[in-house]
Amino acid sequence: MMKEKRDHELQTLKEIAELLNTGTDVDSLLINVLERLLHITELETGWIFLIDEDGNHELAAAVNLPRALARNNTARMCSGDCWCLNKYRNGHLSEATNIMGCKRIEKILAEKVEHTNGLTHHASVPLRAGNERFGILNVGTPEKTTFNDGELALLESVAFQIGTALKRIHLTRLEQEAALSAERNRLARDLHDSVNQLLFSLSLTARGGAEIAENTETKETFTYIQDLAQEALQEMRALIWQLKPHGLENGLISALTTYSEMIGIRIHATVRGLICLSEQMEAVLWRIGQEALANSKKHSGESDVYLVCEVDSERIFFQIRDEGTGFHYDQEASIPSLGLKSMKERAEQMHGSFQLKSSPGNGTEIIITLPLS
Missing domain, CATH: 3.30.450.40 (GAF domain)
Structure with missing residues (x-):
């Protein structure tokens, strides 16, 4: 027995x-x-x-x-x-x-x-x-x-x-997060050493061509190529910065402010409460914030973005809004873009909530609420 x-x-x-x-x-x-x-x-x-x-x-x-x-x-x-x-x-x-x-x-x-x-x-x-x-x-x-x-x-x-x-x-x-971070760093380094340098060389070559060209039409063509190369270079630098953000060690708001300056928009930040976030939560809010800022740059038609970050003993409230063109969004419908879906998924992975508000002519507002416990 x-x-x-x-x-x-x-x-x-x-x-x-x-x-x-x-x-x-x-x-x-x-x-x-x-x-x-x-x-x-x-x-x-x-x-x-x-x-x-x-x-x-x-x-x-x-x-x-x-x-x-x-x-x-x-x-x-x-x-x-x-x-x-x-x-x-x-x-x-x-x-x-x-x-x-x-x-x-x-x-x-x-x-x-x-x-x-x-x-x-x-x-x-x-x-x-x-x-x-x-x-x-x-x-x-x-x-x-x-x-x-x-x-x-x-x-x-x-x-x-x-x-x-x-x-x-x-x-x-x-281990997976460390491997992902290492891969992002490697990709950022490779882009900087290859594509970024090629675009820089193309910009210099186009400028040189424009300076020595005698024909007006040729000069305009070189100038156009230079402008395109400069725009692509700015996009590439922003992409590299997204992969490997410099300044996140100084805090979330500092990193988002630096990123907004890089892509050419002004961020007006309001912070309430003492912000002392875990590394994982800070990384999630950083990714959400950079996506929201990039969307505003591309679609709003405005150069000002307003950020509110409020922390209490139970949760963090994170809001980014602009006063741009906005778009029609039905709260009952599915989220209209991959970037917005990614924000929602990141918030839900932290057991938080994602809210999107937008209408034509009234700008766009994104609200993230995450529990601290």
Whole structure:
């Protein structure tokens, strides 16, 4: 009997490890692992909180939550404190633990409005990889008020596997971002050393041709070629700057101001609140801002752009607008250009929102709101 139980535990760990070793998307990975864990252990309910360095929690996965907890898009799970979160934040949740009740569940039962399908207690296990912590795995089943040492040991092994997978995915993303940055730098360097220099040489040659040409028509042709070369050179320098922005180390607003000067527009910036953004968030807002400024330069017919950047304790509000020609845009229709779609995708990747406002003769306004937590 003991051998069969041990074999079952090893099979559980093997199946979950196979899932974790192949997954790259955190959301789907956690759901799949949680479903498999509950199926193998014959537990009914489970959920995973991911917790950042500031102690803010996010419900990353949930399976078979009682209706009272799942109602209103799991609103009860996404806000407020509970005993397992408090123990985690206080550093007292270092191993698999029996929680002698659940604060959220007890509150529901005290209200006597809804029931929890017999769920009253759950086990809590920290998600760890070495000394790094990522969140909590909670599991429970109706009428079960305690977990034995063997069950807790199995849950702790699974939680360690999950924590290791989360660490692996995080490191993989960092490597991908580093590789992308290196490729951008290489491309910027190659463009500067080849195409940029050729355009510069073409501009000088055309100017020389215009100076020595005796025929008016020939002189005008050389001048036209020089103007085209200068315009192309300016576009190329802007492209190189986009690939490898100089000045971002001095802050987002400084970088956008420098970029606007390079492409020939004036930016009027208003900043409210102390801006101290993560490197990833700063990079996202930089890419959105440069695309918005480039669009304004190309399409607005105006040389002034207005930027508002406002930060509070929960979110950053980022607005860029011009008072140019604008265009007809139906809020219910799809976004009309690849550049605008890219802005929306970048904002949503940071769990933020994208809003576009424009109408003929009334300019264009782009509003990005990103959560800081």
